[in-house]
Amino acid sequence: MSDSSWTRTSPTTGRSPATAPGLLHSLSPLLLEWLPQQRWFAGKGRPITGFDLVSATELLPMGGRLGTPGLLHLLLDVEQTGRRADCYQLLLGTRTLLPPALAPAAVGQATGGPLDGLTIYDGLYDPRLTAVLLERLRAPGRTGRLRFLTEPSATVPAGLAPRLSTAEQSNTSVIYGDEYILKVFRRVSPGANPDLELSLALARDGSRRVAAPAAWFEALELPEPAGAPDGIGAEPATLGVLQRYLPGSADGWELALRAMDDGTEFTADARALGAATAEVHAALARALPTGSLDRRRIQLIAATMAQRLDTAAAEVPELRPYRTRLRAAFHDLSELGGTGARVAAQRIHGDLHLGQALRTADHDWLLIDFEGEPSRPLSERRLPAPPVQDVAGMLRSFDYAARHRDPAAPTAGAWAERHRDAFCTGYAATSGTDPRDQPVLIRAYETDKAVYEVLYEARHRPAWLPIPMSAIDRLASNPPPRRITP
Ligand SMILES: Nc1ncnc2c1ncn2[C@@H]1O[C@H](COP(=O)(O)OP(=O)(O)O)[C@@H](O)[C@H]1O
């Protein structure tokens, strides 16, 4: 590969003139090694073949006095196996000397260009830099192509102490003084990120089921890379959201596992979570556009699900013997479309599972992370969808919790059934619509989710593959969700 492929830049980048020349040239060799090691890097296993600098903004001058860090904001298109893959957001710190506490954040030492001799590191690890970011978020306005906005009803105090979140996550979050949490999106697409769009709509509707956004930032006027289906474009791209932090909260996954391990019941919580989910759905339907799916759209969804099954089966051989029987669920969905039935659709969470529900210190359930399924294009994630998709996600999650220690444990099936049932009962009592009365829809969405999970586990956690495989086995023999309680 020629050196020039590493230094190619868009002619219309939003970088500040002081940082542009040679910037990518000196960073490329470091990023080539560092990026694939990051948890949030989505293109693992495929070689990086080029970088394209979309924008570069100095938030704090680089190469200042000895010991003074600089902060450089980058949007970087990564090309893999010769095609543009994703755009990533990097907040790079620069120092002449890296203190030992920041060693785990090191990216490497730059040679040549404007960064020559400086140590480059992930700036989100550095409280001095994340304190600067909070100050920038508190003051609405523009810096280069970055725009910082605040929610008028929120007052974020100055000087809150930052710390990097240690949660396992797809993005990177910084907690400020136990009052606010800033999620910095790593993979960036044009348009409002549904995590901001939905949380804001819910908070403005008065919902207490969401951590209210107080400030956010976005990228403006970015060039559309040639031939990129989901590249950075004319619409502002959400880059980060500062939301209320819920100290002392625990997520539904931890709580369900604890209950499972202790042999205690979690059904009252499951019921309350079903009710909370129904409340969120009602608020989303009030606040954002709704619609109904016609025959063509239902059949398209069914065909897409069948396609995803084929893709997963091509990669995971364990799935192949079940393919024909699983397809029946998608066939039935398609037939449902053929009957002329219209299915109500609205904005939904899109990737709901127990880890996306936080139980506060006051035993109230809130939902977080409205980003949708990260592997799907943003445009698709923002379409109205049947709320039963979220219900199916949560039902899958109770099954995961039950089978987490031993997928074949004799008690697992009954535990899962009781909690799935309690969730549906809570949902039905609040919404007036019982998901168990939509067996074709719920079976199709549950099957689609289980297929997604098989692929997810095969790629990320192969030891967990038996968990969704046990569901595949069950779904292939077609029992619709059982109603235990009325
Ligand atoms: N508002 C909040 N209050 C307290 N903890 C939170 C809040 N939002 C997120 N978290 C914690 O951070 C973790 C990751 O958040 P999430 O939004 O799921 O990030 P990602 O989309 O990067 O995976 C959550 O599992 C939870 O532990």
Ligand SMILES: O=P(O)(O)O[C@H]1O[C@H](CO)[C@@H](O[C@H]2O[C@H](CO)[C@@H](O)[C@H](O)[C@H]2O)[C@H](O)[C@H]1O
């Ligand atoms: O955390 P994300 O929103 O990025 O979601 C991805 O990772 C999840 C695992 O962390 C994965 O969820 C699956 O495992 C969970 C237990 O760890 C379980 O509760 C979920 O039901 C199951 O789907 C999720 O699918 C994936 O998109």
